[in-house]
Amino acid sequence: MQTRELHYHAPETLEEAVGLLGRYGAGAAPLAGGTDLVPALKHGVLRARHLVSLGRIPGFREISMTPSGGLAIGAFATLHAVADSPLVRSTCPALAEAAAQAGSPLLRNRGTLGGNLCLDTRCWYYNQTEAWRAARPLCQKAGGEQCYVNQKQNRCVALFSADTPAVLVAVGASVALAGPGGERTLPVEALYSGDGLAPLAKNPAEIATLVTVPSWPGRRGAAYLKWSARESIDFPILGAAAAVTTDPGGRLDRVRVALTGVDTSPVRLPKFEAALTGRAAPREDDSELARAAAGEIGTLFLSEAVPHKRRLAGFLAVQAVARAAAAAGRLP
Amino acid sequence: MKHLIQLSVNGQTHDLVVRPERTLLDVLRDDLGLTGAKRGCDLGACGACAVLLDGRPVNSCLTLAVEAGGHEIVTVEGLAAAGELHPVQEAFVEHGAVQCGFCTPGMVLVTKALLDERPEAADAEILEALSGNICRCTGYVKILDAVRTAARRIQETSPCPTTRS
Numbered sequence: 147m148q149t150r151e152l153h154y155h156a157p158e159t160l161e162e163a164v165g166l167l168g169r170y171g172a173g174a175a176p177l178a179g180g181t182d183l184v185p186a187l188k189h190g191v192l193r194a195r196h197l198v199s200l201g202r203i204p205g206f207r208e209i210s211m212t213p214s215g216g217l218a219i220g221a222f223a224t225l226h227a228v229a230d231s232p233l234v235r236s237t238c239p240a241l242a243e244a245a246a247q248a249g250s251p252l253l254r255n256r257g258t259l260g261g262n263l264c265l266d267t268r269c270w271y272y273n274q275t276e277a278w279r280a281a282r283p284l285c286q287k288a289g290g291e292q293c294y295v296n297q298k299q300n301r302c303v304a305l306f307s308a309d310t311p312a313v314l315v316a317v318g319a320s321v322a323l324a325g326p327g328g329e330r331t332l333p334v335e336a337l338y339s340g341d342g343l344a345p346l347a348k349n350p351a352e353i354a355t356l357v358t359v360p361s362w363p364g365r366r367g368a369a370y371l372k373w374s375a376r377e378s379i380d381f382p383i384l385g386a387a388a389a390v391t392t393d394p395g396g397r398l399d400r401v402r403v404a405l406t407g408v409d410t411s412p413v414r415l416p417k418f419e420a421a422l423t424g425r426a427a428p429r430e431d432d433s434e435l436a437r438a439a440a441g442e443i444g445t446l447f448l449s450e451a452v453p454h455k456r457r458l459a460g461f462l463a464v465q466a467v468a469r470a471a472a473a474a475g476r477l478p
Numbered sequence: 479m480k481h482l483i484q485l486s487v488n489g490q491t492h493d494l495v496v497r498p499e500r501t502l503l504d505v506l507r508d509d510l511g512l513t514g515a516k517r518g519c520d521l522g523a524c525g526a527c528a529v530l531l532d533g534r535p536v537n538s539c540l541t542l543a544v545e546a547g548g549h550e551i552v553t554v555e556g557l558a559a560a561g562e563l564h565p566v567q568e569a570f571v572e573h574g575a576v577q578c579g580f581c582t583p584g585m586v587l588v589t590k591a592l593l594d595e596r597p598e599a600a601d602a603e604i605l606e607a608l609s610g611n612i613c614r615c616t617g618y619v620k621i622l623d624a625v626r627t628a629a630r631r632i633q634e635t636s637p638c639p640t641t642r643s
Contacts, residue, residue, distance in 0.1 A: 151497070151499065153479060154481060154498030154544050156544070177542075180545065184540040184541075187499065197498060199544075201545055226534075250523075251609060252525055252528055253522055253610065255535060255536050
């Protein structure tokens with residue numbers, strides 16, 4: 147697989163990096179672990195010709211507790227560091243589990259949390275070699291006119307495919323961005339545009355620097371369930387994250403559910419969440435609840451043959467809530 | 479534009495001039511003649527290209543060479559010391575864990591990295607550590623046997639024996 151000529155920049159400060167990204171605009175891309183960027187380069191779908199490496203910038207890799215008992219995770223921390231961190235494992239084990247299930251051990255030694263947050267959307271017709279894609283006109287995401295999956299509306303439906311954001315959305319985490327206009331913090335949920343073509347609702351010159359997981363009061367638990375072809379390496383076909391608090395009687399107080407792999411951005415299920423609030427924790431195999439959750443998911447555009455995806459998503463959502471509730475019973 | 483980089487590979491420093499799009503795999507194989515790391519899928523999904531970067535296994539096919547400067551790289555060629563095979567290599571040979579051999583350098587390096595950190599690693603950890611390395615030939619059984627044997631031997635010869643979990 148041939149790659150085209152590139153320009154490589156290795157800034158030593160965040161400001162320098164932001165400046166370079168701003169200067170080259172759409173012609174630049176930030177390079178963190180490279181586990182998504184380099185394949186895109188090899189496939190000939192990365193349009194940027196200026197790589198702005200973040201690797202020489204010191205800092206932004208630390209994992210620590212916030213004063214209120216939440217987690218502050220540098221966006222440049224590798225997924226391995228997040229998965230392995232005693233702090234993350236004790237404070238938000240679901241995040242450690244999601245990080246531990248992203249990719250493979252080798253990929254996790256390079257891929258970063260920020261990179262996973264900013265992972266491009268994926269599609270069977272897009273993430274292919276140039277030779278494969280040459281069999282038909284370019285798809286929309288690759289710069290063409292056609293969406294081969296959503297042919298009726300001809301709108302790109304490339305799928306959100308990262309693991310950690312599902313948990314981060316469920317626990318209400320926020321992300322700090324550094325950009326040409328300064329720094330800002332927004333809920334992780336607000337980072338996503340819902341546009342398969344340009345999935346991140348941020349200035350391309352903005353760099354994620356810090357992810358903050360808030361502390362949840364009381365009896366709280368979270369869970370992440372991943373459904374993929376194999377237990378390693380593969381992106382999620384589906385991922386379901388849930389974060390709940392329970393009252394002393396075990397009834398669900400606060401419920402947040404986020405799915406990955408079903409749409410162009412992480413998906414919440416507000417009706418499902420409302421239906422669960424105030425009731426006892428569901429059984430993992432509650433098929434009525436599963437049907438309700440499944441029904442709340444919008445139109446599924448499947449580029450791969452997974453006809454049972456909707457039904458599966460419903461069950462995974464219920465399982466995630468059940469396991470989060472079980473975890474809430476265990477945390478001190 | 480080409481970049482001057484300094485790569486430290488198996489304890490030796492190399493000054494190289496590379497284009498930014500070249501991967502560490504390209505440079506190891508084509509510039510340094512270290513063909514132990516293999517181009518399998520070229521996308522980070524098979525682990526045949528695995529090398530150690532500061533002691534941690536990474537896909538060299540996804541690591542740009544310009545990013546690898548300033549790190550310690552170990553390839554399979556760097557394991558045998560003074561003509562003696564590394565215990566992991568020995569165990570692989572003894573157990574018949576090498577068939578076509580294409581996955582082997584990656585498997586061996588990931589195993590070495592695991593046992594360097596966790597010589598007491600039991601099956602669950604071993605399976606997890608190797609889950610990014612694919613083998614078409616062996617069915618994995620002999621590879622796992624080799625890893626267990628290597629773990630046992632490394633523990634037995636370690637100056638500070640640890641309890642096997």
